[in-house]
Amino acid sequence: MSSTATTTSTTAPARSRPAPAAGRNRPGAARARHRRLVATLFLGPAVVYLLLFYGYPVVQNVVMGFQHYTISTFFTGEAPWVGLDNYREVLGSPLFRTALLNTFLFTVGSIVGQFALGLGIALFFRRRFPLSGLLRSLILLPWLIPLIAASAVWKWLLDTESGAINRVLVGTGLVDTGVPWLSSTSLALGTVIAVNVWIGIPFNAVILHGGLQGIPDELYEAGALDGATRGRAFRHITWPMLRPVVTVVLVLGVVYTLKVLDIILGLTGGGPANATQTLATQSYQLSFTTFDFGQGAAVSNILIVISLVFAAVYLRLNRRAVDE
Amino acid sequence: MNTVRRPWLHTAAGIVVIAVLLFPIYWMVNASLQPNGATVDTTWLPLHPDLTGYRTALAEQGGNLVTSLVVALGSVALSLLIAVPAAYALAQFRLRWAGWVLFGILISQMIPGIVIANALYGAYADLGLLNSIPGLILADSTAGIPFAILICRAFMQSLPPAVVEAALVDGAGPVRAFVSVVLPISRNALITAGLFTFLFTWSDFLFALTLTTTEDVRPVTLGIYNYLGAYVNDWSAVMATAVLASVPAIVLLVVAQKYVAAGATGGAVK
Numbered sequence: 001m002s003s004t005a006t007t008t009s010t011t012a013p014a015r016s017r018p019a020p021a022a023g024r025n026r027p028g029a030a031r032a033r034h035r036r037l038v039a040t041l042f043l044g045p046a047v048v049y050l051l052l053f054y055g056y057p058v059v060q061n062v063v064m065g066f067q068h069y070t071i072s073t074f075f076t077g078e079a080p081w082v083g084l085d086n087y088r089e090v091l092g093s094p095l096f097r098t099a100l101l102n103t104f105l106f107t108v109g110s111i112v113g114q115f116a117l118g119l120g121i122a123l124f125f126r127r128r129f130p131l132s133g134l135l136r137s138l139i140l141l142p143w144l145i146p147l148i149a150a151s152a153v154w155k156w157l158l159d160t161e162s163g164a165i166n167r168v169l170v171g172t173g174l175v176d177t178g179v180p181w182l183s184s185t186s187l188a189l190g191t192v193i194a195v196n197v198w199i200g201i202p203f204n205a206v207i208l209h210g211g212l213q214g215i216p217d218e219l220y221e222a223g224a225l226d227g228a229t230r231g232r233a234f235r236h237i238t239w240p241m242l243r244p245v246v247t248v249v250l251v252l253g254v255v256y257t258l259k260v261l262d263i264i265l266g267l268t269g270g271g272p273a274n275a276t277q278t279l280a281t282q283s284y285q286l287s288f289t290t291f292d293f294g295q296g297a298a299v300s301n302i303l304i305v306i307s308l309v310f311a312a313v314y315l316r317l318n319r320r321a322v323d324e
Numbered sequence: 325m326n327t328v329r330r331p332w333l334h335t336a337a338g339i340v341v342i343a344v345l346l347f348p349i350y351w352m353v354n355a356s357l358q359p360n361g362a363t364v365d366t367t368w369l370p371l372h373p374d375l376t377g378y379r380t381a382l383a384e385q386g387g388n389l390v391t392s393l394v395v396a397l398g399s400v401a402l403s404l405l406i407a408v409p410a411a412y413a414l415a416q417f418r419l420r421w422a423g424w425v426l427f428g429i430l431i432s433q434m435i436p437g438i439v440i441a442n443a444l445y446g447a448y449a450d451l452g453l454l455n456s457i458p459g460l461i462l463a464d465s466t467a468g469i470p471f472a473i474l475i476c477r478a479f480m481q482s483l484p485p486a487v488v489e490a491a492l493v494d495g496a497g498p499v500r501a502f503v504s505v506v507l508p509i510s511r512n513a514l515i516t517a518g519l520f521t522f523l524f525t526w527s528d529f530l531f532a533l534t535l536t537t538t539e540d541v542r543p544v545t546l547g548i549y550n551y552l553g554a555y556v557n558d559w560s561a562v563m564a565t566a567v568l569a570s571v572p573a574i575v576l577l578v579v580a581q582k583y584v585a586a587g588a589t590g591g592a593v594k
Contacts, residue, residue: 038498039417046410046473047425053466054432057443064442074449121341129334135342137581141349144573144584146527148545149566152552153352156559164351164366201345206585252433259436262529266552283438288534293442300439307434 058304064297071291079294086298095274095282096299103278103306106193107257113197114253118204123238125205126212136209143202151266154195158182158267185275188268192276196263204249211245212238247318251311258307279303352570356381356563366559377560378568385547385565391457392526392543392569398461399525400518403468408514411476412502416488426477429470440466441534448535455541463531468521475520475587479513480506516587519576526572544569 065086067079090096125136142150157164158181166178181191219237223229228236261280264270270277270285277285279299287296356377357370382389414422444463445454453459487509491501507514532546548569551562577584 035417039413039419041499042409042413042417042502043419043425045406046469049406049465049469050425050428050432053440053444053462054428054435056447057440058435060443060446061439064446069446074446124334124338124341127334129331129338131335132338135335135338137577137585138342138346140584141346141573141577144523144577145349145566145570146529146545146548146573148527148529148548149352149569150348152548152562152566153348153355155552156355156556156563157348157351162366198345198348255434259438261436261438265529265533266549269553280436280438283436283442284534287438287442287445293446296438297442300436300442303436304434304439307436308431311434 061297061301061304064294065301067294069292069294069297073293082294086294090286090295090298090302095277098274099277099279099282099299102189102276103258103280103303105189106196106260106276106278107254109190109193110196110200110257110260111250111253113193114200114204115249117197118201118249119208121201121205122208122212125209136206139205140202142199147199147262148266150199151195151263154198155182155267158191182268183272185273188272188275192264192267195267196257196260199263200253200257204253207249208242208245211242214245215241243318247315251314254310254314255307258303258310279306349570352563352566355559356567358560374560377558377564380558380561381564381568384561385544385568388542388544388547389568391541392545394457395460395464395528395543396522396525396572398457399464399468400521402461403465403472403521404514404518406465407469407472407517408476408507408510409502411473412480412506414473415477415480416483416485416506429473432466432470437466437530441530444531445534453535455536455538457541459535460528460531460541460543461525463535464525464528465521467524467528468517471520471524472517475517476510476513479510483509512583512586515580516583519580519583520587523573523576526569 064079066081066083068082068085069079073079121139125132125139158166160166160178160180160183163178163181165181166175169175170178180187182188215238219241220233223233223237259280260278261284264276264278264281265284268276270281280303283296283299283303285296286299287293354368354370355366357373357375358366359372359374359376410425413419414425440463448454448459448463453462483506487505488501491505492498496504527545528543529545529549532543533549536542536546544565548562548565551565556562
């Protein structure tokens with residue numbers, strides 16, 4: 001750090017001095033070199049970090065996907081090449097199809113729920129009323145607490161025997177015995193989606209609320225003169241104006257939801273009988289419970305591809321829609 | 325559009341919405357104050373608050389809370405140190421490859437954490453970084469660094485070039501200008517970036533789960549997970565741990581609300 005300070009202090013005065021036309025070449029080159037040095041100093045650590053902690057893992061996952069990379073690899077250092085065996089095995093297993101379908105349902109269900117409820121709340125809080133600021137900031141709480149803490153409380157709320165939700169349902173006579181929210185193969189996925197919707201509402205509500213605040217009031221005033229109020233104002237003013245924000249929320253929402261792991265591991269661990277197994281949890285279990293890192297990498301590579309393809313397709317479609 | 329006819333009716337409706345949304349968090353606090361969890365039904369109000377759950381939680385998870393705190397603070401320091409100068413370079417230097425770096429950061433947001441964990445496990449095993457605080461700090465900063473770069477860059481782009489030029493004319497080099505002019509002006513962006521890095525790291529579960537194998541270095545999130553893995557017979561201790569793990573989020577929301585709001589929206593408008 002001290003060496004840079006000296007370089008900068010020696011070259012800085014040269015800046016303010018008007019360079020003579022003949023000697024421009026040398027100071028110019030020195031200055032360019034100096035500027036490159038400063039840029040490297042500022043940006044270099046971040047680039048190195050991103051390459052080590054994002055670049056290397058991605059490359060390593062691609063490589064591991066073609067290797068028989070297991071727990072013994074850590075002792076022998078050997079990871080024989082197996083070509084496409086990992087992919088063949090993973091894609092051929094019935095569990096993969098379950099996980100793929102669950103990932104799809106989990107993502108679509110979560111996004112639809114989060115977006116619809118988040119938009120509803122954003123629209124509600126667009127109007128200013130007493131305490132609206134305080135209440136709006138409280139919305140963020142579910143999003144800020146650790147996901148695993150949220151999973152813990154939901155697991156207790158949803159407990160079949162003595163969870164609060166079942167106690168209300170049984171107490172009011174709606175059901176005779178506690179509903180096995182998390183332990184029934186037919187209910188677990190829906191329950192996990194509902195919890196994930198709860199976690200995602202704050203993010204959607206806050207971002208969409210920000211987008212709504214950006215729509216100028218004059219548009220609504222002009223619209224009202226033309227008879228556009230409520231539903232029609234929403235369709236013709238709010239929705240088109242909100243579109244860029246909606247794109248951001250949906251793309252980020254899908255990308256984040258595809259990789260959700262905490263909530264599922266915390267609530268069900270992928271069970272019962274793989275009913276809540278997604279590609280992310282399957283990749284985790286292949287790598288860290290069966291210690292087959294090759295297959296785990298194969299599944300996570302498929303997950304990356306899905307994520308990238310979705311983002312590319314959606315952004316392309318959306319751009320076209322906006323252009324029209 | 326911004327004012328309503330019957331404001332208090334709206335307030336009442338707003339309170340109902342928030343009450344429903346926050347009920348699980350209320351329940352977490354309520355259950356943490358019950359004398360014992362699963363055997364006796366939790367009452368709806370903690371009329372006879374009992375701190376046994378917290379006593380158990382602190383006895384069993386106290387060390388893990390300290391681990392989480394150390395890792396989170398370390399990650400904040402590392403993330404800001406790496407991200408803030410980078411953000412400044414991306415915002416103010418006219419660099420040819422700045423676009424590529426930004427593109428890389430955006431793509432990085434699509435990389436699932438499990439991909440990073442898959443690869444880091446092997447690398448960490450070789451380097452002896454498993455079960456270590458530095459290992460967790462480095463891995464956990466994968467959330468904070470890209471976020472901090474994006475937040476700070478967005479802010480620093482709005483800095484008028486004249487501010488920095490004035491310092492340069494006064495004889496300061498780009499490093500001095502950055503430290504003595506840009507950093508103080510960017511205070512709010514730095515606080516926002518720091519707060520969120522703290523929350524990301526404090527909440528980290530995936531790296532805690534995959535990059536630690538022993539009890540030595542165990543963040544509190546993993547402590548909660550281990551409670552959930554077995555049959556839970558003392559919910560008040562689990563809920564007390566969850567409350568303790570949620571304290572930073574609650575405190576930040578109360579004392580640093582404007583930064584939290586800035587981060588929540590800023591993160592999306594990349």
